[in-house]
Amino acid sequence: MSIDTATAARVAKLARIAVPQEDLPKLADELNGIIAFMEQLNEVDVEGVEPMTSVTPQRLKRREDVVTDGSQQKAVLANAPDAREGFFAVPKVVE
Amino acid sequence: MADLNKFGIAEARDALRKGDVTSMELTEACLGAIEDASALNAFVHNTPEIARAQAAAADTRIKAGDAPDMCGIPLGIKDLFCTKGVPSQAASRILEGFKPEYESTITQQLWDAGSVMLGKLNMDEFAMGSSNETSVYGDVVNPWRRGNDDAPLTPGGSSGGSASAVAADLCLAATGTDTGGSIRQPAAFVGITGLKPTYGRCSRWGVVAFASSLDQAGPMTKSVRDAAIMLGAMAGHDPKDSTSAELAVPDFEAALTGDIRGKKIGIPKEYRMEGMPAEIEQLWADGTAMLKDAGAEIIDISLPHTKYALPAYYVVAPAEASSNLARYDGVRFGHRAKIGQGDGITEMYEKTRAEGFGPEVQRRVMIGTYVLSAGFYDAYYNRARKVRSLIKKDFEDVFAQGVDAILTPATPSAAFGLGEMADADPVQMYLNDVFTVTVNLAGLPGIAVPAGLDKQGLPLGLQLIGRPWEEGDLLNTAYALEQAAGFVAKPAKWW
Numbered sequence: 188m189s190i191d192t193a194t195a196a197r198v199a200k201l202a203r204i205a206v207p208q209e210d211l212p213k214l215a216d217e218l219n220g221i222i223a224f225m226e227q228l229n230e231v232d233v234e235g236v237e238p239m240t241s242v243t244p245q246r247l248k249r250r251e252d253v254v255t256d257g258s259q260q261k262a263v264l265a266n267a268p269d270a271r272e273g274f275f276a277v278p279k280v281v282e
Numbered sequence: 283m284a285d286l287n288k289f290g291i292a293e294a295r296d297a298l299r300k301g302d303v304t305s306m307e308l309t310e311a312c313l314g315a316i317e318d319a320s321a322l323n324a325f326v327h328n329t330p331e332i333a334r335a336q337a338a339a340a341d342t343r344i345k346a347g348d349a350p351d352m353c354g355i356p357l358g359i360k361d362l363f364c365t366k367g368v369p370s371q372a373a374s375r376i377l378e379g380f381k382p383e384y385e386s387t388i389t390q391q392l393w394d395a396g397s398v399m400l401g402k403l404n405m406d407e408f409a410m411g412s413s414n415e416t417s418v419y420g421d422v423v424n425p426w427r428r429g430n431d432d433a434p435l436t437p438g439g440s441s442g443g444s445a446s447a448v449a450a451d452l453c454l455a456a457t458g459t460d461t462g463g464s465i466r467q468p469a470a471f472v473g474i475t476g477l478k479p480t481y482g483r484c485s486r487w488g489v490v491a492f493a494s495s496l497d498q499a500g501p502m503t504k505s506v507r508d509a510a511i512m513l514g515a516m517a518g519h520d521p522k523d524s525t526s527a528e529l530a531v532p533d534f535e536a537a538l539t540g541d542i543r544g545k546k547i548g549i550p551k552e553y554r555m556e557g558m559p560a561e562i563e564q565l566w567a568d569g570t571a572m573l574k575d576a577g578a579e580i581i582d583i584s585l586p587h588t589k590y591a592l593p594a595y596y597v598v599a600p601a602e603a604s605s606n607l608a609r610y611d612g613v614r615f616g617h618r619a620k621i622g623q624g625d626g627i628t629e630m631y632e633k634t635r636a637e638g639f640g641p642e643v644q645r646r647v648m649i650g651t652y653v654l655s656a657g658f659y660d661a662y663y664n665r666a667r668k669v670r671s672l673i674k675k676d677f678e679d680v681f682a683q684g685v686d687a688i689l690t691p692a693t694p695s696a697a698f699g700l701g702e703m704a705d706a707d708p709v710q711m712y713l714n715d716v717f718t719v720t721v722n723l724a725g726l727p728g729i730a731v732p733a734g735l736d737k738q739g740l741p742l743g744l745q746l747i748g749r750p751w752e753e754g755d756l757l758n759t760a761y762a763l764e765q766a767a768g769f770v771a772k773p774a775k776w777w
């Protein structure tokens with residue numbers, strides 16, 4: 188499988204990273220190099236092998252479905268690049 | 283007393299308890315050393331006010347007879363750990379100005395034990411790198427040099443600032459994190475001890491996430507004993523990390539008897555890589571002989587899927603990273619790009635992430651996005667997770683044969699020059715993790731111990747891999763190796 192500039196552009200779009208048009212060929216090249224390295228995995232017989240979901244044999248813990256924290260509006264907003272009237276502010280999303 | 287910054291944890295603890303030295307004296311010695319060492323670029327946010335306040339509090343506790351092992355010990359903290367009110371930006375532009383409103387569990391435990399924070403340490407951006415050249419703060423410089431050649435060398439990565447700071451005696455010890463080798467490779471490159479605990483031994487809460495199923499924090503110290511002491515303070519169950527193990531924390535230091543008679547040490551044939559430098563091969567053989575002389579039984583073992591660990595890692599880690607790093611959107615914290623007339627929220631995300639992430643982070647996020655995208659998920663991500671199961675089974679099989687620990691080289695080379703890999707393919711840099719990455723994939727504990735110098739006078743390390751949750755036993759084997767290797771070399775001060 189090989190990544191062309193159109194695929195590189197699509198991946199960049201999915202990752203929400205702006206990549207200038209002129210940088211796409213280099214990006215496609217780099218991604219191809221890494222993907223080629225990954226292709227080695229095709230040599231392995233994985234028939235009947237379960238994909239790993241947890242590296243230690245433990246069940247994910249469950250907790251009571253109760254409120255344990257909250258009322259920290261100031262702390263939550265303290266690092267926001269733009270916070271107004273107790274909310275995160277973003278550019279207009281609806282025309 | 284001169285050169286208090288050269289103390290290790292155990293030495294300082296004993297001197298503090300005897301009243302021979304105060305935490306304030308240790309702290310001032312480190313703060314002075316840090317000030318003199320800006321050429322190393324290891325410390326990137328200094329916190330002298332916090333350090334002095336904590337040192338004063340520690341001295342009061344010690345006088346009152348309440349002195350946990352880590353009380354009064356001045357530490358450096360990798361920038362990946364969230365520290366309340368102190369910049370914590372994972373060496374990334376995208377977290378510029380971020381001051382957490384909370385403290386990571388591990389650092390909180392260290393402060394509760396009375397430790398002193400000297401400041402935050404440089405690292406590769408989001409812990410993605412093996413040479414500390416991807417940091418927004420600039421490269422970290424290794425205090426070691428090749429003989430009289432003053433070309434700056436890498437301290438390794440991603441915990442390069444931690445490695446450089448401990449090796450140059452800017453602090454008594456430091457925290458590191460290890461996703462594919464980021465504690466053990468830099469420790470080997472600077473001649474110190476670096477321990478990656480079993481996955482789940484130390485809480486990940488408040489540690490900026492890279493690849494959540496692989497990330498594990500651990501100590502970077504001047505000796506195996508120090509690693510045992512510091513791990514004791516860092517480890518423990520944390521309800522805030524759902525993968526944190528509900529296991530009691532043993533007294534790791536008490537495990538250090540140095541007696542490894544009858545222990546079975548496995549030597550995996552697959553780690554004998556083609557093109558491996560003769561010096562690394564020799565070091566490995568020497569280390570094997572040392573453990574044998576100490577009474578261990580040496581067994582040749584096979585870990586047949588070793589070759590596939592790196593490619594599996596470079597699917598799994600970027601996949602998890604692409605998901606974890608989706609949170610950096612310029613809305614809730616950190617950097618937000620200036621947007622143009624008519625730009626909407628999508629343009630804000632795209633520009634913010636293009637400006638905020640460096641090239642290596644962008645590359646990994648995009649690789650991760652690709653391997654998780656529709657049509658490729660099974661071919662790459664699921665296949666890599668299956669191979670990961672096989673790699674873990676390789677280890678389970680040798681442990682079932684009675685093997686107690688596995689000895690391997692820590693790195694495929696000594697420290698290389700900063701900039702030397704600049705034109706190399708990204709995959710060439712990834713090969714640095716070839717001996718360490720299997721351990722993360724299998725969730726095992728691993729430790730790098732300095733074992734010798736190469737022809738150019740640079741440190742080389744060996745790695746020991748242990749059974750899950752048996753860090754005590756692993757540390758004891760490492761202790762025996764440390765005693766036998768007798769590595770005492772220090773870099774000559776040029777900075």
